[in-house]
Amino acid sequence: MDPRYFQPIPCGAPLPLDNPHAFSVSMPTYQDVADYEDGVQAVLELIKTAYPRIEIHPYVKRAAEQLRRENGLPDGGASYILPSLWAAQHVAELSGTAPQIFESHPYALAYFPADSQDSPFDYYSFMRHCGYMIYSREAEDFLRSCGVELPEWREEYNENDPIDQILAVLHGGYGAGEISLCSSGMNAIYAVYAAIRETFPEERDIFIQYGWIYTDSISILQKCSGRFHQIGRVTDFTALVHFLVENGDRVAAVITETLSNPLLQAPDLPALAELAHRYGFMVVLDNTFATPWNVEVTAYSDVIIESLTKFASGRGDCMAGAIFIPPASRLPKTTAAALFPYLVPLGGRDLRRIGATIGGYCERVERVNHNASQLVTYLAQQPLVKSLHHAYADATGDIYRGIAVDETGYGGVISFVVEGEFAIFYDNLDIPKGPSLGCDFPLAMAYTLMAHWDMVNSPEGQDELEAMGISPWLIRLSVGEGEVAPVIAALEVAFAALAASAA
Template sequence: MADVIGYEEGRPETTQHITSGYPRFVVHSHAKQLCALLGRRAELAGRSLWLVTSAKMAAELATHLNTDTAAQAAPFQVDSLHGVAHTDTPALNSRGKVFLQHLGGFLSSRAAEEELVRLGELPAIAEEKLFAGDATAEIKRVLHEAYSTASAADILLAPSGMNALYASFRAINALQAPRGRTIWLQIGWLYLDSIALLKKFTADPTRDYIRLGDVTDFAAIEKVFAEKGARIAGLIVEAPTNPLIQTPDILTLSALARQHGARLILDPAISSPFNVDLLPHADVVAQSLTKYTAHEGDVIAGAAVVNSAQPDAAELTRLITEHLEPVHDRDLARLAAQIGGAPRIISKINANTLRVAEFLQSHPAIDKVWWALQPATRDNYLKVARTPGSVGAMISFTLKGELAKFYDRVNLPKGPSFGMSTTLISPFIYLAHYDLVTTEAGRAELAAHGLSPDLLRLSVGVESSEDIIRSLSEALT
């Protein structure tokens, strides 16, 4: 836990040991090395540099930074690389990083590696298993198993789940704003960058961003639609939510949105589309392919899947495609090399999660457990689950004892991702919402949404369930 806090507070004794990390939070060492090389050029010297996915993303980032007139941000292109240079200050550096984090705009580490090899800064590209054929076709072929009603043209690939969500959000805004619809609803507590997207990119966040914290309070949702239905552009709903793994009544919510002309984005990341069938109820399913499909934990990617049976489907597909960033070829080839194993991996994860959840729910040292089949939203989950045992990897829980003591002792891999073949555990609220954990007002906001700062998020992998339970049991004694 000392390292978690050291990372969040940027303490050198912690950060000096971090050479890599989750790609939208820790800038890859290859990208840093490239920026250092580019910084030797006279026109870029002394400036902060960001390498991004495309010229379009560079233009968006420069515009965002230049709302601060001191930024003097400008896009640049060197050979095939696109980026932005701006005034070097901590505040602007943070602003640029957070923007790219929210939108999924960072240059692929594989693209950076290839450029470093071309420049002679690295001896060779690291060996890895890549798909030899048409990687895009292979990815869509496997995803079609989860999205059986979607054609290949309905499945749009992105460099991250956040970029898929951002493009879907932008596309729906473009359709709905001319109709006088600018309001967005958040149902339940969402992943931090999804919340940030709504807070920062709605037309007028004080007017157009409405958050409804209780996924089971359908009366409150109906009341908002009754009062503002003609002005609601869309909803973003995780099914289940992250990290409380709560599922709204998706079927009823979808019917309400359609009745009022609102567009519904559903996100199946927590369980995966191989476990929950959401497309029939959505206008767009925006998902991370980093989770479950890239189960070896070495690719970041995403997808937006359009429900072709819904109004505006053709125009949504066109607009989402316009806003999506390109996916690097070798990222596609690496994802395609492992995605075929996803259904088998997910089946094993599901079986393990059922056993681990049973263990945690019955252990006297555990205070509370949240998972797909938690009593409060179990029936809602089963309405969209492919089978009663399709529960996904995620279990969140709190302890009756001290968080740090348990976390330091538990002999499991520790990290912020999920949906990997490897089990991972993290003190999720510390990692995702440290700003809220460390203030009285922030802790009150968390409590109002049923979130404890000491919540642990466990992503169950494919190891022996007995070994996972043994590691948890030893740390709980």
Template sequence: MLPTHAIVGAAIPADTPHAVSVSLPTWRANVGYEEGQEWVMSKMKTGYPRFYIHKSIQKLVQSILQKFGQPDEDAMLFPSPGVAKQCKQFIKQRSKTIPAPNVRVIELVYNKSKNPKTPKDSETPIWSDLCAVLFPAEEFKCAKEFWQHSGDGVSSRRAEFCQREFEEGSLVEKSLAAELEDNNPTPPLAPKGPKRYSRLPRVDAKVHSQSDLNGEIGEDSSTYVEERFGRNLDVAFIENAKLAIRRRIAGTLKSNLAPNDALEQSDEGGRLEGGFSENDVYLHPSGMSAIFNTHRFLMSALGYKKSVSYGFPYIDTLKILQKFGPGCYFYGNGSQEDLDDLQAKCESGEEILALFCEFPSNPLLKAPNLVRIRELADKYNFAVVIDETVGNFLNVNVLPYADVVVSSLTKVFSGDANVMGGSSVLNPKGRYYQQLKQTLNTEFEDNYWGEDALFLERNSRDFVSRIARINKNAETISDLLRQHPRVKEVYYPKYSPTKPYYDNCRCENGGYGGLLSVTFYSREDAIAVFDTMEISKGPSLGTNFTLASPYTLLAHYGELDWAAQFGVASDLIRISVGLEETDELVDILNRALAVL
């Protein structure tokens, strides 16, 4: 029997219903996936959640279409009317159909008349409202673009919960809910279903002991069955789970923190002297949602102006800046000459909304010159948004140079690869802090599903100790690859020409992260090594286990020549290094390199 990492289409991690990666174990399988070949697509059990619509979401879509849909209609599901409206506008604006397609929103809400009994004083019902955007089936590709770029679609766990509500009659169309409530004006009871869905709503609910947070399975138990939620926070503490996550981020994650320790942290501490707290940390359904909404909030607060994408970015960041709003200037090399050109544009009177960059960049691991970027931003009045997902909070401190720091918590912050999440952090010393704070106070929606927050809180408790080990492993693997004569280039912050820029922001005990990329002198060598590596291979990064992908192939299959202009080779392999024993990883890489 093949090991899980060798099975095309298997979930990574194995047997994980809400996995965020999928096994594409050979170069050929990755090409087959990109080209939609049947032998790959028919085996896909799951996929990266913003690119592959989870089966639980597909099932709920079909249930809603059966009840509300018309022939030849399809649908996308979102957590709020606000997001659904944005999707509707996007489809109408981007559609090539004349006249504009008929796009409608079905708002589904909790049927309060479904349960006539009054809940106990200690309980408050938990429910999930839901919006379905229905559109002609031929507009699916356009709708999928919004789903992918915004990162604001419903999560698979939310879809499972809503499926139960919908089938039970607890989730109904809004006008019907109002009619039912008028006819039966009785207080609601928590909907039926697993006991975990009864909760205390208070953020300040007292946590009396570790067992309050760990539920029926003890902290030391090795049993981890996802559906039981035993090692996660009890649902009664959903708001506390979110608060613990935000305080871990605001507290700079100096040490592993149990949830009760995180909840007891003062909200006045933090990395910046003078008030950086959890109140400046916002949680989002995904890292891309953090970027998408930060861009949206910046346009609302500072005006409808072009932005700048500096350095070769993760694909969807650039797409957001290009497709939403007035467009952007793209500086894919991330060079000093690029900054010279930006300065010249500003000198000539061009007004810029914000500069978006990664620290370091993905997949070339180049660090931008944040000192100069900050100087230009201050001189020419634009904001700076830094995505530090790859560097991560513990290795680098980029907040002093940013107005907003965004991160994908799906990655190394979680590590377990079984939940999505993102964060945005406002710099309280930033020049636009008050304007952004005021905008978020009125426009920010907390669309992060509580059950996902429970998993993220649980996964992130040992973040600090994991990072030190990952840093060490990645440096070792980088050194090993750099010594091989058939390796052309190893991209890693420690060995990059931009290392001085990285070191300028490196924390006192920070390392160079767990991500690296490698190219070989021939495509044949790259394929041979990739196919031979006895590790998991699929999309995503920052996992507790080592994970590789032919990154350019997956991210830019339809634009390989374009990516090559910026030094991103079509046969580049990206490796996200995990927590395995260092000697074990060295042996795996040596066996793979031995085929050359």
């Protein structure tokens, strides 16, 4: 592991370090996080790369500008590049906006003049939450084809059989079933929602969020799923039962996560599957955190979604998603067929990149399981840890054991809250700090602040977070694959600073 990961990393530095396709960005202090969320220009100017749905990559911005100039459009407006003409038109329909749309095969440009009455942000919001984007490698290739000179970056690719390699690894984890690959996990999630809405009877128009799931998944449900019902705690199974008694014949699907983000709580999947059979709805399961190597969930799910960007890739620099339909799935064939128009195919260098990195998926999970176990043991002994969340924690630990392959399947993420002043602990923690997870290096994120800043800063939002058991000061730690000793050493320094501040 590069020793620079355990030294102060400047705000705005890409994570992985030096990587032009990095999906995280260093935010080393609480003030950096707050300034970023408040839109302070001095901090925004430091950030060159970040998770693609958080920040548009410079190459992607330049590609959009290239298309704007090619189409003779004036500067000063908002330009977005999308993977196809259909995608650009579909996002306009979803967002209720009317950009000028130009096809530049295979891409499309959506352009809002400076005096547009529509909100470009509304368009972009749907675009990113539905996964209708291109990413840095594709933009780089496009710019090079236009004669733009860009720095060279060497990385490993699978030039021979990337699709076969990806499918072989995923079948090794999930077993038999149908797998569809796409350009991102969010595109996979949106395609499932859209296909269900398109093919299910009109009276089945309710989608249920079960558990406090990934914030962008919540956004998709709220924006695109017809009637939306939220049950924010997976421990509130009674509320789900009561809702289904009254509305079960109108529910199309329940979306949940094997391990919720960020509390790492497990829903009772066997009980949920029983309800699904009784009332006829689909169980859509995001298995990104648990991974197919730690749990056996195919018997309880109709559709399994995974962001291959995270632990499957393990490098923090490549977007990809997968949809897995188990053999026993009750998903109608018409719905499965309806997925494909909504999917953005995984291709180009992103396909070849993940084809090169996914081969170590199973062994990667074994390493992060070990590291998470060691860190849980360490953090459980720290007097300044106020709460600790992991797969086997008390709230739903026994439920998780019911689907886990064995007692070692922690997964690569844990979350915790410290006693005392958050900023002192966070600022003194010298490991990489920023959004995303699943990288080979450790990565700490001020999760609630970055994912729910608006809620943290409103009384109503604070009440909702408290009701869900989510602290504004929660730190989500992606444990990494390397030796755990340097991570513990960094935590020791941060805890010492926190203790000294209270003395």
